[in-house]
Amino acid sequence: MDAFETVIFEKKDDIAHITLNRPKVLNVYNIQMRDELYQILGAIKDDSEVRVVILKGAGDKAFCAGADLSEFLTAPSPTIARQVRWERDVWGLFLSLPQPVIAALHGYVLGDGIEMALCCDLRIASQDAQFGTPEVGLGIIPAAGATQTLPRTVGRSKALEMLFTGHRLNAEEAYRTGLVNRVVSRDKLLPTVEGIARKILSYNQTAVKSAKQAITRGLDLTLNEGLELEKRLASSLLSLRCFN
Numbered sequence: 001m002d003a004f005e006t007v008i009f010e011k012k013d014d015i016a017h018i019t020l021n022r023p024k025v026l027n028v029y030n031i032q033m034r035d036e037l038y039q040i041l042g043a044i045k046d047d048s049e050v051r052v053v054i055l056k057g058a059g060d061k062a063f064c065a066g067a068d069l070s071e072f073l074t075a076p077s078p079t080i081a082r083q084v085r086w087e088r089d090v091w092g093l094f095l096s097l098p099q100p101v102i103a104a105l106h107g108y109v110l111g112d113g114i115e116m117a118l119c120c121d122l123r124i125a126s127q128d129a130q131f132g133t134p135e136v137g138l139g140i141i142p143a144a145g146a147t148q149t150l151p152r153t154v155g156r157s158k159a160l161e162m163l164f165t166g167h168r169l170n171a172e173e174a175y176r177t178g179l180v181n182r183v184v185s186r187d188k189l190l191p192t193v194e195g196i197a198r199k200i201l202s203y204n205q206t207a208v209k210s211a212k213q214a215i216t217r218g219l220d221l222t223l224n225e226g227l228e229l230e231k232r233l234a235s236s237l238l239s240l241r242c243f244n
């Protein structure tokens with residue numbers, strides 16, 4: 001795979017590490033980052049050697065402070081800037097990954113940053129993390145899934161409060177609302193995330209992927225349909241284990 005400019009991609013011991021790498025501008029998401037992530041996520045999706053994915057941000061100040069507003073200002077209009085972003089469904093690709101994806105979140109986690117984190121399966125935050133959706137204040141709304149993923153994660157009222165008022169959650173509030181799984185000190189962030197990744201690696205990978213599928217696909221189904229899905233996945237896992 002080519003070298004990337006806005007993202008670092010490394011594969012180590014069955015773990016894919018993706019690092020958003022524009023630290024001077026708080027890792028804001030631009031068109032080039034969109035294209036590079038699209039290429040990387042597509043490769044990970046089909047790579048049976050990758051069993052867990054870790055997503056993090058470079059630098060001290062931010063996981064990602066949102067969309068690159070300088071691109072909004074240079075585009076003929078904000079609508080065209082948005083249109084360009086939709087040409088590649090990075091968010092759909094994130095959500096379709098069969099492997100568990102863990103986000104390591106520090107500093108500013110705003111706009112596209114929180115939306116990317118919401119596409120991950122587990123979110124671990126450091127104490128300095130701040131979470132927000134500033135879009136409505138800019139006259140737009142989130143368009144990388146947050147109007148759907150945020151209320152499903154923190155509940156309708158908290159999601160609306162964040163959108164209507166731009167209220168940023170600190171790490172403790174994020175933990176209380178269920179936005180993040182754990183809060184740790186900054187120096188423990190990556191060790192904690194890597195520890196979780198290693199724990200997942202120690203389990204049967206088909207069982208891990210089936211559990212992810214059952215829960216993530218099941219949330220879009222009725223309870224009865226979800227139970228059917230669980231039954232199908234459980235019996236196919238059982239038959240695989242009987243033959244191995």
Ligand code: COA
Nearest residue numbers: 024025026028065066067068069070108110111112134135
């Ligand atoms: N797009 C483009 N550049 C951005 C950016 C964005 N969304 N957010 C920050 N930057 C750049 C700044 O312009 C600055 O660059 P410079 O050093 O060349 O001037 C650099 O990142 C550092 O940001 P700065 O504002 O100096 O840091 P801060 O700690 O004082 O404030 C924020 C941090 C996140 C509160 C502030 O940068 C901010 O509000 N950014 C916009 C966030 C936003 O609205 N995102 C959603 C867009 S949909």
